[in-house]
Amino acid sequence: MRSVPNGVRARARAETTRAILDEARRQLAEHGAAALSLRSVAREVGMVSSAVYRYVASRDELLTRLIIEAYDAVGERAEAARDPAAPPREQWRAVWRAVRTWALEHPSEYALIYGSPVPGYAAPAETIPAAGRTALVLVAIIAEHGTPPDDDGDDGDADVLEDDVLPGLPPALAIPAVAAWTQLFGTVGFEIFGQYQNVVRDREAFLDRVADEAATAVGLPAEA
Amino acid sequence: MRSVPNGVRARARAETTRAILDEARRQLAEHGAAALSLRSVAREVGMVSSAVYRYVASRDELLTRLIIEAYDAVGERAEAARDPAAPPREQWRAVWRAVRTWALEHPSEYALIYGSPVPGYAAPAETIPAAGRTALVLVAIIAEHGTPPDDDGDDGDADVLEDDVLPGLPPALAIPAVAAWTQLFGTVGFEIFGQYQNVVRDREAFLDRVADEAATAVGLPAEA
DNA sequence: ACACGGCGAGAGCAGTGCTCTTGACTCTGA
DNA sequence: TCAGAGTCAAGAGCACTGCTCTCGCCGTGT
Numbered sequence: 001m002r003s004v005p006n007g008v009r010a011r012a013r014a015e016t017t018r019a020i021l022d023e024a025r026r027q028l029a030e031h032g033a034a035a036l037s038l039r040s041v042a043r044e045v046g047m048v049s050s051a052v053y054r055y056v057a058s059r060d061e062l063l064t065r066l067i068i069e070a071y072d073a074v075g076e077r078a079e080a081a082r083d084p085a086a087p088p089r090e091q092w093r094a095v096w097r098a099v100r101t102w103a104l105e106h107p108s109e110y111a112l113i114y115g116s117p118v119p120g121y122a123a124p125a126e127t128i129p130a131a132g133r134t135a136l137v138l139v140a141i142i143a144e145h146g147t148p149p150d151d152d153g154d155d156g157d158a159d160v161l162e163d164d165v166l167p168g169l170p171p172a173l174a175i176p177a178v179a180a181w182t183q184l185f186g187t188v189g190f191e192i193f194g195q196y197q198n199v200v201r202d203r204e205a206f207l208d209r210v211a212d213e214a215a216t217a218v219g220l221p222a223e224a
Numbered sequence: 225m226r227s228v229p230n231g232v233r234a235r236a237r238a239e240t241t242r243a244i245l246d247e248a249r250r251q252l253a254e255h256g257a258a259a260l261s262l263r264s265v266a267r268e269v270g271m272v273s274s275a276v277y278r279y280v281a282s283r284d285e286l287l288t289r290l291i292i293e294a295y296d297a298v299g300e301r302a303e304a305a306r307d308p309a310a311p312p313r314e315q316w317r318a319v320w321r322a323v324r325t326w327a328l329e330h331p332s333e334y335a336l337i338y339g340s341p342v343p344g345y346a347a348p349a350e351t352i353p354a355a356g357r358t359a360l361v362l363v364a365i366i367a368e369h370g371t372p373p374d375d376d377g378d379d380g381d382a383d384v385l386e387d388d389v390l391p392g393l394p395p396a397l398a399i400p401a402v403a404a405w406t407q408l409f410g411t412v413g414f415e416i417f418g419q420y421q422n423v424v425r426d427r428e429a430f431l432d433r434v435a436d437e438a439a440t441a442v443g444l445p446a447e448a
Numbered sequence: 449a450c451a452c453g454g455c456g457a458g459a460g461c462a463g464t465g466c467t468c469t470t471g472a473c474t475c476t477g478a
Numbered sequence: 479t480c481a482g483a484g485t486c487a488a489g490a491g492c493a494c495t496g497c498t499c500t501c502g503c504c505g506t507g508t
Contacts, residue, residue, distance in 0.1 A: 185414070201383060202384045
């Protein structure tokens with residue numbers, strides 16, 4: 001039996017990798033994505049730059065890992081914020097607020113995932129599932145409590161979205177759902193990126209209003 | 225009389241400046257903002273890197289100029305797309321589509337102004353007016369044709385937005401207007417930044433739906 | 449006619465991502 | 479037990495970046 005043999009190596013490797021990622025995230029938070037430098041990460045972790053390449057293939061791969069971690073972090077927050085026992089609109093608002101709070105706490109990471117893609121860098125496919133996590137929380141609320149509007153649309157809606165997204169959602173709510181998801185990140189993004197300077201004063205209140213408007217659009221019942 | 229004297233220098237200067245900006249925009253479009261390099265701009269324009277510093281103070285200032293030009297470009301498109309004689313919702317939709325079209329044609333420039341701010345770079349104040357240009361087109365349509373909803377809100381709205389933004393808009397429409405403006409760029413941004421991959425198939429149709437929803441929210445009369 | 453000032457060129461500094469080679473260290477299988 | 483395989487940190491080096499400073503050229507305004 002190979003008591004620890006390979007294990008000790010694997011463990012050391014995992015720890016070093018963790019240290020690199022942590023330091024990278026620290027620098028990302030402090031100086032932004034563009035200023036993230038493999039060399040300075042290496043310096044801070046206490047090794048020479050070339051050694052880092054044993055753990056992460058390239059700067060881009062490092063970014064990819066940070067992106068996935070960030071998606072997961074928002075998603076987790078969103079999931080945690082939702083109390084399935086609470087009234088629908090309260091769940092809804094809690095999730096919107098949670099996303100905003102996370103974004104304010106981690107603006108650089110938010111920019112990394114919802115801002116312009118780092119140029120010359122195409123987000124690889126493995127980020128897609130992580131990206132959907134937050135959206136699924138919204139969809140879950142809608143699926144459970146949303147009721148489609150009375151006025152039937154013009155039925156052209158069927159081809160607008162991809163098939164099989166938004167499982168368990170009434171078709172008439174699919175487009176409003178995607179619109180609401182967009183609105184959430186659009187609003188938070190505008191705040192984070194400074195577009196609301198000289199425009200919106202009370203951003204939290206504003207987000208609540210927008211969330212409420214969106215809640216109506218996806219057919220959540222009015223507040224008690 | 226100083227026939228051409230100062231004029232000839234000034235002209236040469238203006239031409240060189242133009243050439244630098246044009247080449248910079250070309251490289252921005254081709255490789256993205258982060259890959260924009262003063263040295264390579266200089267190389268392409270045919271001078272040495274240090275010389276371009278006579279025309280632009282820094283890479284950041286170059287970016288600032290490109291940002292302002294980009295804001296103006298979308299704004300101009302939006303203004304041109306609006307036919308004040310057309311039915312309100314048609315005007316509205318035309319503006320939304322125009323913004324989307326411009327964004328699809330100039331994704332890098334769109335990313336520059338509506339994506340994450342280039343890290344380590346704070347957009348200076350002089351970009352703010354240019355940024356508002358597109359918004360004003362939307363506001364104009366709302367101001368002329370929007371009617372506030374019947375259900376009076378809870379009046380807390382007064383403090384949410386800054387004073388004096390959105391001139392000539394009924395207070396009850398102010399928040400929906402900002403929300404609509406946000407929704408427009410949120411939706412276009414999500415498309416440009418690839419967030420709709422595997423989600424939205426027909427993006428133009430989707431934008432139309434969202435625009436229509438937003439039009440209702442800001443009280444534009446229903447289509448004839 | 450002349451001094452000033454704008455201009456382009458070049459060298460140079462400090463930093464970057466990334467590659468390749470070298471030497472040491474550790475774990476493993478016979 | 480011990481040689482060989484595999485892994486690792488380190489260093490040098492390449493090509494690139496933003497930016498500064500100094501040097502001469504030459505048009506310009508007085």
